[in-house]
Amino acid sequence: MFDTATLPSAPGCYQFFDKGGTIIYVGKAKNLKKRVSSYFQKKDHDRKTQSLVASIARISVVVTNTETEAFLLENNLIKKHQPKYNIDLKDAKRYAYIELTREPFPRIGIARRTGAGESVYFGPFVSAAERDELVRIVRKIFLIRSCRRLPKRACLRHHLNTCSAPCVGAITQEEYQRQVDRAAELLKGKSTELLHMLREEMAGYSAREEYEKALSVRNQIGAVTRLSERQHVERPKETDQDVIGYTISDDTVYLMVFSVEKGLLMGKQEYSFDNREDFFEEFLVQYYADRVPPSELILSHEVDEALAGYLSERKGKAVHITVPKIGEKKKLLDLVQKNLEYAFLKNEMKTKDLQASLxxxxxxxxxxxxxxxxxxxxxxxxxxxxxxxxxxxxxxxxxxxxxxxxxxxxxxxxxxxxxxxxxxxxxxxxxxxxxxxxxxxxxxxxxxxxxxxxxxxxxxxxxxxxxxxxxxxxxxxxxxxxxxxxxxxxxxxxxxxxxxxxxxxxxxxxxxxxxxxxxxxxxxxxxxxxxx
Structure with a gap:
């Protein structure tokens, strides 16, 4: 019924649509081709999956750079479309963050949503197990408290040497804050800078023959080194972006828009129309005629300055147009191009492959x-x-x-x-x-x-x-x-x-x-x- 052979063997998300064009299921996959094919190859599905497969009228996929991005995109698409066949976890509004509070003696914990200035947040995390393990390790390395209120006497964690016990004055506020700052550096992914600083500190303790402190810092260095190899954190960004790419084949324009909100890919839209002069500027004018432009457009080439002014007027503040050559924004453009090929040119690709094979x-x-x-x-x-x-x-x-x-x-x-x-x-x-x-x-x-x-x-x-x-x-x-x-x-x-x-x-x-x-x-x- 469906040609899954042309699907990419890449990570990403897939969406199943019913005859009415409604998204009925969103899933993620490490290998899109293998995962989507399994729905139509297996015969022993449970009743709900059988019902799902019977309702599928169309399939759409979004390729991501990593499996982690696929997890995040899946979450956003499910929250946005609430598909019939996805699990409805009403209490899980977003992937959780790690939180460092802004108290005199900050604590570390897990937050479901970010606040406005009360704390510093790191994430979101796609794996609850990985997030919890990271919190546990950071507490252990830097001896940061986790209690919601400072107790009046030291708890078991202090006796197990996993908390520095600011509650009983076992550490000064200055020293405690230093440990919190180091934890923040690690959670930001700046492990290289942190390791350099710790090694210098360890050398200083050794030169002053403060061997116990040197040993403690050496243990931190070892723990940070091991942790940096397995840390997977995505930091949210403030700017909303649209990434727009296109390709032309047989005098037809195939165009795709990726919507990126606060650093997270939220979805895509596809268009095709006859090729003609100045089609791109015309598309932008029509596309943003009934929607507010984002703060930034990431495009493959420059557009007329007047168009940038039009978009800024529509938004009510400046819309920045970026044409990247390298870096993360260029990777986003490349990702759009990859999705264009799979969405529109897969039939051309399989025809060419058949020609070459025969x-x-x-x-x-x-x-x-x-x-x-x-x-x-x-x-x-x-x-x-x-x-x-x-x-x-x-x-x-x-x-x-x-x-x-x-x-x-x-x-x-x-x-x-x-x-x-x-x-x-x-x-x-x-x-x-x-x-x-x-x-x-x-x-x-x-x-x-x-x-x-x-x-x-x-x-x-x-x-x-x-x-x-x-x-x-x-x-x-x-x-x-x-x-x-x-x-x-x-x-x-x-x-x-x-x-x-x-x-x-x-x-x-x-x-x-x-x-x-x-x-x-x-x-x-x-x-x-x-x-x-």
Missing amino acids: GLADSPEVIECFDISHLSGTAMVGSMVQFRNGVPDKKNYRRFQIKTVEGIDDFASIAEIVKRRYDRLIREDRELPDLIIIDGGKGQLSAAGESLRDLDLTIPVIALAKQEEDVYLPGEVLPRKLDPKGMALHYLQEIRDEAHRFAITYNRLLRKKTAVGSSGSSGSKRKKKNGA
Whole structure:
């Protein structure tokens, strides 16, 4: 039903839509192709997943740079769209932050949302287990308190040497704040600077022969070094951004807008339209006519200064336009480009991959595939499906009743329908395909090739055998093995399976008509007998 072969083997989020265009499920994946394919390959889904799969009418994906970004994007999309089949965790409004309060003796803890100046926040974190472990380690390294109120006597944590006990004056406020500042540096991801500072401090203690303090700092250095290797924190940014990229193919513009809010990717919008001069500026004017522009637009090239002024007027304050060449913003543009290729050009990509895999001189834009279906030699029928530019062209599907073959003879049946199809196209002076696919092996391929030679046609023709998915080409003794994970073989399988489905549907229709006809004849005979 869905062509998952063209999905990227990259991290990201996928969205399932129903027939009405409503998002019914949002998921994340380390490998989008593998994860999305699993929905349609597995047969043992639970009832809810079966219901989900049955409701899917369209699939959309967003590629991310990392799996962590996929987690964050998934959370934002679920909160925004509240899909029917996602779990509704009403108490989990956002991924949690690590909080350092601004008290005389700050404490460290976990916050569900950020406040306005009362504390310093780090995150959000996509893994609760990782977040909790980080809090535990930071407390242990820097001996920061976690209690909501300072007790009047030292608690068990002080006796376990995991808190410096400011509650009983075991540490001065100045020294305690120094430890808090170091914890903040680590949570900001500045472990290199922190390690340099700690090493200098340890050297100073050693020079003054304060070995106990030197040992304590050395332990901190070891802990920070280990922690820096596993720390994954994303710091929120204040600026909202739209990242806009486009590509042009066959005189059509394919354009995508990524919306980034406070450093988090919130979603994408896709557009396609005819290419013409100044299309980009025209798009920007229309796009922001009914929505407030963000604080920053990240674009692939400069635009007219007057347009920047128009956008600033719409927003009520300056809109900055950035054309990055390097850095994080350039990576965002590259990510849009990657998503453009998968969203709009996947059919072109799989067609080119098929051309390369088969060694064809021309791109197979129009492909026709033949299949034979019968039930123990009865209701022998043939089908032909046509794919154009990577997608089914159902108005050009054809069905054949076998007329010249008696009994079960797939070879002769293939020869008949191939000859009938292209004899008619020649007589009517209609377009011929770029590639012909036969569902079968060497025998079916040979029969089709003979019919084409009788018509003096040199259309490339191949056969795809079901069991081993071997591809047979004329003149090659051994079958050609295509990459089982590649676009080319998946495209061939998609076409072959569609031809098989179409043939079986026609076969069942004929058998049903035959059964109804037989039932009607028997009824007539019984009626005459009763009447006599």
